[in-house]
Amino acid sequence: MxxxxxxxxxxxxxxxxxxxxxxxxxxxxxxxxxxxxxxxxxxxxxxxxxxxxxxxxxxxxxxxxxxxxxxxxxxxxxxxxxxxxxxxxxxxxxxxxxxxxxxxxxxxxxxxxxxxxxxxxxxxxxxxxxxxxxxxxxLVRRRRDDPLRNLTPREREVLAYMAEGLTNAAIARKMVITDGAVEKHVRNIFTKLNLFQDEEQHRRVLAVLAYLQG
Structure with missing residues (x-):
């Protein structure tokens, strides 16, 4: 580089x-x-x-x-x-x-x-x-109109690891769950945050932004 x-x-x-x-x-x-x-x-x-x-x-x-x-x-x-x-x-x-x-x-x-x-x-x-x-x-700065309010605690945990830049595989190791379970959580996060029909990396960035601004 x-x-x-x-x-x-x-x-x-x-x-x-x-x-x-x-x-x-x-x-x-x-x-x-x-x-x-x-x-x-x-x-x-x-x-x-x-x-x-x-x-x-x-x-x-x-x-x-x-x-x-x-x-x-x-x-x-x-x-x-x-x-x-x-x-x-x-x-x-x-x-x-x-x-x-x-x-x-x-x-x-x-x-x-x-x-x-x-x-x-x-x-x-x-x-x-x-x-x-x-x-x-x-997290201390969460606003009252939290865009993450519909996420489950498990989905919030996955999103927090996404914000740290971890891949799905790394998140699975951290949470001691399968890669497939992480992928399901990530899909649910995208759906609940209304992030549709876009390439994966871009949606991850937008999901992290929603997390930071929430």
């Missing part, structure tokens, strides 16, 4: 470069601010970009805003966001275009190398990967 890395923290940035390159991928650009990230994505069209939420000058949401701008200029450009803390509104903003190929992980996950690299690959492939802690905090 061709990767862009955007982080103003030199130690973490260089660590990410080494990790990515040692696992057979090419780092095509390394930047430390939002405008440079946008320029790098437009110029290089990377397979995935690793982006810190907080970058200069205010160290608030520059990385996120730059990622959103980059995806407006290069629609669907895969973005994996890293953050020190859970910034719930940022996750909503990044997911708002409904194109998939986005991830949001806490920086602690980088130390779990296999999981981090797996998340990077899934985002590059068009998937949506969310840190379990992000999912947990998003």
């Amino acid at each position: 061709r990767v862009v890395i955007a982080d103003d923290a030199v130690l973490l940035r260089e660590g990410l470069v080494r990790l990515v390159e040692e696992n057979g991928h090419a780092v095509v650009a390394v930047v430390g601010d939002g405008p440079s990230l946008v320029d790098a994505i437009v110029e290089h069209r990377p397979d995935v970009s690793i982006v810190d939420v907080r970058m200069p000058p205010s160290h608030t949401d520059e990385g996120l805003r730059a990622a959103v701008e980059a995806r407006s200029r290069v629609p669907g450009s895969p973005i994996l966001v890293l953050s020190q803390y859970v910034e719930v509104s940022y996750a909503d903003d990044l997911l708002a275009d409904r194109l998939g190929a986005v991830g949001y992980l806490l920086k602690d996950r980088v130390s779990q190398i296999a999981d981090f690299l797996d998340a990077l690959t899934r985002v590059a492939g068009g998937g949506t990967v969310l840190d379990p802690e992000v999912v947990s905090q998003l």
